[in-house]
Amino acid sequence: MAEFSIIDTYFNRPSYSSVDLGVGDDSALLTPPPQQQLVICADTLVAGRHFPIDTDPHAIGWKSVAVNLSDIAAMGAKPQSILLALSLPQIDHHWLKGFSQGLYDCCDQFGVSLIGGDTTQSPHLTLSVTALGWVDIGKAVPRSGAQAGDLICVSGTVGDAAFGLKYPDHALKKRLDYPTPRCELGQALKGLAHSMIDVSDGLAQDLGHILKASHVGADLHLDQLPLSPALQALPNQQKWQLALAGGDDYELCFTIPSPALDELKARHCDTPITVIGVVKETQQLDFYHHQQPQELELQGYQHFAKTTN
Ligand code: ADP
Ligand code: MG
Numbered sequence: 001m002a003e004f005s006i007i008d009t010y011f012n013r014p015s016y017s018s019v020d021l022g023v024g025d026d027s028a029l030l031t032p033p034p035q036q037q038l039v040i041c042a043d044t045l046v047a048g049r050h051f052p053i054d055t056d057p058h059a060i061g062w063k064s065v066a067v068n069l070s071d072i073a074a075m076g077a078k079p080q081s082i083l084l085a086l087s088l089p090q091i092d093h094h095w096l097k098g099f100s101q102g103l104y105d106c107c108d109q110f111g112v113s114l115i116g117g118d119t120t121q122s123p124h125l126t127l128s129v130t131a132l133g134w135v136d137i138g139k140a141v142p143r144s145g146a147q148a149g150d151l152i153c154v155s156g157t158v159g160d161a162a163f164g165l166k167y168p169d170h171a172l173k174k175r176l177d178y179p180t181p182r183c184e185l186g187q188a189l190k191g192l193a194h195s196m197i198d199v200s201d202g203l204a205q206d207l208g209h210i211l212k213a214s215h216v217g218a219d220l221h222l223d224q225l226p227l228s229p230a231l232q233a234l235p236n237q238q239k240w241q242l243a244l245a246g247g248d249d250y251e252l253c254f255t256i257p258s259p260a261l262d263e264l265k266a267r268h269c270d271t272p273i274t275v276i277g278v279v280k281e282t283q284q285l286d287f288y289h290h291q292q293p294q295e296l297e298l299q300g301y302q303h304f305a306k307t308t309n
Pocket of ligand 2: 118
């Protein structure tokens, strides 16, 4: 089976109506909605590095889309479409069927179209997804807007995916394999949040990116971290390790003035949100447990003030 029949068989479903021309021509065509800015990002997954080679292909398909929609959400934008660059060592129909189904399942959940891509043969299985979305001009939520006094919030629960990686037989493994991009919340935060990031490398690291970009610091309250029951049951150091340095959560972390948080709640966004701290002028991240300062030894966590990139 040649490249073209792989595309026709697995990657040529009809687009949603917002797409003028999808898979099949030399390029896709989109009409920008009036007064909107293009939001675009890409993420590459390499088999054996980003996921074990025997991972369920359906989960790989889902996750390759979900991680990109999470980046679009973290800008306060609405996702519209994706492109897929696929490098395959051989044609494995079982794998392609599961992968494409997982990819479309995630696309369909969020009204996103696969509008094009590239298919090549290569010794390593590599997937690169590019996502496109739209946001009102000038309204995207950057990492760099945090201000002293902002409340620091996180959606959902943190540390579940890391727990699932450690205990693959636990139900939380699903949080690792099938992350849910917070698309609705991201858009609801447009015009309200001062800064935002999606949590992919662990909450401490990713909050650190906001603080560094915004030239501010934060007090974080460990007793307020939103944790699933399985994590709550762990000793403190273990739960903090997973919740703050675990990664793969794909929750949104944002900073917001208190009145804007009340307004967000009035917008009836269903996503659970927890206030976990407050932004301060002093450029360091300090941890507290029941109001007491707490030293933390987190493996795999680089203190934001000491990183050079
Ligand atoms: P070209 O040679 O002009 O680059 P291709 O033969 O690579 O075109 O692709 C043919 C069409 O199929 C194009 O519209 C391209 O965007 C699309 N396409 C190729 N690979 C994929 C893929 N993995 N997923 C979705 N669309 C794809
Ligand atoms: Mg090509």
